[in-house]
Amino acid sequence: MKKTKKKEIVWQGFAGHFIGAKKCLFRLCSAVNSGKYVVSTVGAYQQKDNVVLEDIGLGRKFETMVFRAKKCWCGCGEWVQRDAKNIDMLPANSPKGAKANHMKLCKKWNNIKSGK
């Protein structure tokens, strides 16, 4: 598999983390830093139709997490989290805040020099 270009932020279509992600109406996922990290934002968690949006974690409706990345096992070409350990996290309570957090962590981890 070809690595992403240096300093490139690659937008992806699948949710990047969270066991309940398929019930999250809001999902952003990006591979950054040549596919070294995935930045994943999920939120607007709706466990049942027509029910008010629930918190995804303590006191937050949206969260952005960063994980070390690897290529997806299924061959789809997407970058996915290498393990369940998030290395950075920002909470939000609005889509606007969640988007801003996503961009903030994409920029931060795209430009980080050290680490594996």
Ligand SMILES: [Zn+2]
């Ligand atoms: Zn896949």
